[in-house]
Amino acid sequence: MSLLSKIKETLICFKAGRVTLPYPRETRPVPPRFRGRPVFDAAKCVGCGGCASNCPAREILMVDLCQEVRVVKYIGRRCTYCGRCADVCPEKAITMSKEFETATNEIHDIQQELELFMGTCQRCGRCFTDAGPLDQLKMKGYRFDELDKDRWVYRSAGYLEKEAAVRDIEIEMD
Amino acid sequence: MPAWKILNRIKERFAAAVERTDVPANNRLFVHVRPGDLREVCRHVFRDMDARYVISIGWDDRPHSGGFVVSHHFSFDKAGVLCCVLVRLPGDHPKVDSVSEIIPGANWAEREFQDLLGICPEGHPWPKRLVLPDGWPEGVHPLRKDVAWNHVPEGYNHDAEHRFEDPPPGCVVVPFGPFHPTLDEPEHFRLYVEGEFVRGCEYRGFMVHRGIEKLGDSVLTYNDIPMAAERICGICGSVHNVAYAQAVEQAAALGVPLRAEYVRTIMLELERLHSHLLWVGLACHIVGFDTLFMQSFRIREPVMWMAEKISGNRKTYALCVIGGVRWEITHDLKDEMRAMLKTLEKEWLAVAGAVKGDRNLQKRTKGIGVTSKELVKEMGLVGPIARAAGVNIDCRRDLPYAAYDKVDFDVVVHEGGDVWSRVLVRVLEVFESIRIIRQCLDRMPDGPLQAKLNGELPVGRLGVSSVEAPRGESHHMVVTGENNRPRRWRVRAPTYQNLQGIPAMIKDQRLADMTISLGSIDPCFSCTDRVETLDIRTGGSQVYTQTELLQMTRQR
């Protein structure tokens, strides 16, 4: 009985044959819905901050350098690839790419940073449209843009250590 | 028996004790009682009415009502009702009567709210720290509303080591963890071993406590929480995701489109498929049978690919938002899924046929890690562990959610109570899952994926939801709140209860069987530990009977 089982098990093993995929020599196409690294399109971004407000990992940061220049910074290292930012973006400036080969020896390699000139609408903070039934509720009281106090436009300010904030964003202003 | 009948029965006995009742639906019951009568009411519900203990939850309601609230959750599985017994406590020095003497399974839950909220369970048999790191100073309770989520109190001692109890005489201490090849997750068991036999253990877990619940009620918002929730556990993520969404929807009385319900059901069952296949593989790996480990992972891989096709990720599906789901299942996907299920069923049938007669495997699993029906009742064990011990509970049938009331399936029950029975239960549940998915694919209607929500969610409502995870019942409670986020969100993962049964299971077993016994509950420490640290202890080197053991768990 037991021997029979062993033979059966061995048969299962050999029936399957070798299934090992040849990666990395050949790549298998990723499925169309695959959520890889989000890619930010500077041409489309209006700087509304919807992505920053909806990011569960709180890793899309917004900083106003001055009245006109806003910087959107995607740190990338703690991104959960949930695709919420792409969902809520009113301009579809964020797309979930198919890239998953992002391994690196230098974590800053997966950062993205956009510098944006802001138009007049910049201060309403409500530029993004609702993607889901609850998103319309989210736009209350998150914006924090007293420039001299804290320049992070984010619903809860000061969660980043001061040094990290300085190091994370290096902006040359000419 | 609908909820109001249960309520009447409680009221018959404790007319004076009941302060307020709330029956929002036929299957939910909230009973507010006077603090002084809490213990008696719980005893009545748990012993006389034979309800299953689910969890005890405390929360800080001071900003709204000026006090704390503690809620004991019970489930009437035959009647299909979730019953919560609540008490309000004062804002300063909150104390509540401990129910651990009556319900041994409440041990951890009470210590947890003692750690996190500073609600003192009076008369608790062993109020040792459970959740917080060892260096955490006394008197700071992170889940209180006046403590920030990133607050690390002054006086935090980085060098503090956990204080373990002394081993019983004649026993050697074998540390098991925090990094052990079979555990995969950091947990620490201190086994008291005499020769090759385990005589007792002390458990120091909650090392994966990441403060998720605190994040949920202070930083994240309603629709962010599902993403955090599914990362409570990498394997049963979708379970937490759905359970949370359902709890909120239930609190807000929000209807979900039928199509979304079906999608949720399919993803939950897909998850059960890959989780069970994974477990069979891991269990084999634990007993050194690597070939079957490899083969079950090979069979499992197409399921992962399918999940990736539907949701864009292999594990964290990012499935739910409040009021619906994010991914649809198109006709092409349906066809692919049917084909996948067909091959899966064929291959798994072959494996099941082979494994059933494998005496070599049976030798390692029969009579190991035995749980009795009594232990299941006392410690509130759930899922395949309960079903393998002959206790016929399954949330999918007892407390139907999503589309489970619209499909046919059998609940697999076994009488053995040992690891082998759990193997069989899980192997057979794979077929039931395949059956459920097939029915869902056939019956899924067209329609919207998300409900339209007008206005804000109501504030201060309570929602509870149970979802049958691959490991057992996963229970979520949400108190809705302001600022687009819940006031309190509490997760009770199945392993939370199942782990409490481990000391009794491994007692007087061989050390070599310890790993498979622990593995057999499919432990998911990350689920369990969202909040803090704990110890269980069953000591002594003489042989205990089941009753004595239960007595002991109650004392400790």
Place this chain on the structure above:
Amino acid sequence: MSILQNLCQQLFKRSLWVYHANSGGCNGCDIEVLNVLTPYYDVERFGIKLVGSPRHADVMLCQGPAMRSTGKALRRAYEAMPAPKLVFAIGSCACGGGIWHDTYSVLGPVEKILPVSYYIPGCPPRPEAIIYGVAVALGVVDKKSAPVKFKQMELAIPRYHPEDLKEENGMVVYQKCEKI
């Protein structure tokens, strides 16, 4: 002796024993790491083997953030590894701390405790991504990512074309701006 050590470094390409330590993650990355050992991905073909003791390991795979409660144990495990040794951070939690990077019981990314040599982002990274990360570490393939920075040159909104991305000092910079 140094010849042997040299050889050892060289042989990392052919033989790499890994020890995986989950310091407090959700299990997702764990299972994916197990997955790369299984038939479809089978990293054993590159000589990669999972070992149970840090003493035998060349590489530590970290999953999960550095927790207050496990930080020291993790450090001890790292110190138990014989040199030369590498540390891989796998998943968002290990790379950056994850959603809970700043909560009361989490210290943050594992690089707060250990010197991380390679990062494999993803939540969880697919098995292919893990294999890719290992391949990058072994020098079999080149890394593909570089920081992306869009800068405004003139006071107008640029319209960007991917072909205008130029590499400059290891960074991708959008150079050509176009007035609308």
Place this chain on the structure above:
Amino acid sequence: MQNALQNLFLSLVNVAVVLAVAPFFEGIIRKLTAMVQSRQGPPVAQPYFDLLKLLGKEDIESGESPAMQRFSSYLSLATLLVVAAILPVGGRAVLGGSVDCILLIYLLTLSGIATLLAGLAAGSTYSLMGMSREMMCMMLLEPLFAVALLIGALHTGSLRLDAILNGSVYSSAGFPFSGYLMLGVMLFSLQAFVGRLPFDVTEAETEIMEGPLMEYSGPKLAMFKYARMAKLVIYCFLLVALFAPWGCGSGDYLMNWLLLLAKVAVVVVLVTVVAATHARYRIDQVIRYYGILLGISLLALGLAVFGY
């Protein structure tokens, strides 16, 4: 004098061959296991890479007594190499025929003792546990081999190794009944001798984290691993030499080796398939199993005494 030198040279050849082919067989095992598990598997040369790499790794001195750790790691390999040196390939009488089977049994036991020492020297809980398991196994396992050799000795009337191993009763036309019995016992215990599944309780990774070897790193670990590989070859060799020495004893020395290695390869394949399809037994189950085998072997010994 010249004869002695030639003898010595051939012994050295033995050692060299065992050292050279041991990782190769390990490679075959890993490749075969991978095949059973539906995957590609490492290249056959993988164990060579592993060993070379381990030699270059840092050697961490830890545990109770570093000196004993060093000693035990060299001892484990050294004893097996001595066994290799005295292997009577092709019926060659080593050292003028002064090597007897008692010495062989002693040496094989000594290699087990090296593991014991290793566990003891490391001193961690898991190592000690592995050590105690190893001890229990050794006490039941070593007599099996001794009995097999003794039966041969009884039939040939000599304790000389070359007499027993090659051309002894086991290969002669009148294969005694006790020989059949012993062949069965040896086949059933082969997995245990070479420390493979389902009897690798002393090193079970998932139970006691490779037991005695847990604390060893770098070159010392390489020694143990090498010893383990050599053990596989030597035990398979002994089994082949005991029960199926046909074709040996004539012709070229190297041809003899090749033929032997071919036979060893067959045995290795057998070992691999069994190891790949079994779950690890628990220590008490293992002991019971060995106990039964020991009983049978003693019965065989009794039969052999009466000439069956």
